[in-house]
Amino acid sequence: GIERPAEEEVMTVEGEEGTLNQADVEGAIQEHISEIRQCYGLGKKSAVRASGRLLLRFFVDGKGEVYDVGILESTIGNRAVERCIADIGLGVTFERPAGGKPTTFDYPVEFRPARQLSAERTRSR
DSSP, rough: OOOOOSSSSSOEOOSSEEEHHHHHHHHHHHTTHHHHHHGGGGGGGGGGTOOOEEEEEEEOTTBBEEEOOOOOOSSSOOHHHHHHHHHHHHHHHHOOOOOGEEEEEEEEEEOOOOHHHHHHHHHHO
């Protein structure tokens, strides 16, 4: 049957086949965010000032397991860091896509310099 969306707009990440809920995707990736941050350590001295955006393409099977991660675009400019992040992406497990069918979706990972983040935290007190 056709599922009607609830009153509030539920954003889904649409793939070619299956569908994943945006909140599930965010939650699954957030669980690995500290590992992703550690990838910036590969950039050595630049880690503190690291900033950039990486657009990843996740290929997910019908069970919600990632079988491939592609890097579509990057402003990071450090191959080791990019590869590290993509490798962590391979370890993420999502909810089973709707219909139990494989799906593909793009996900942006953005970094801001660490100093900037701590400055924002101090201001919000």
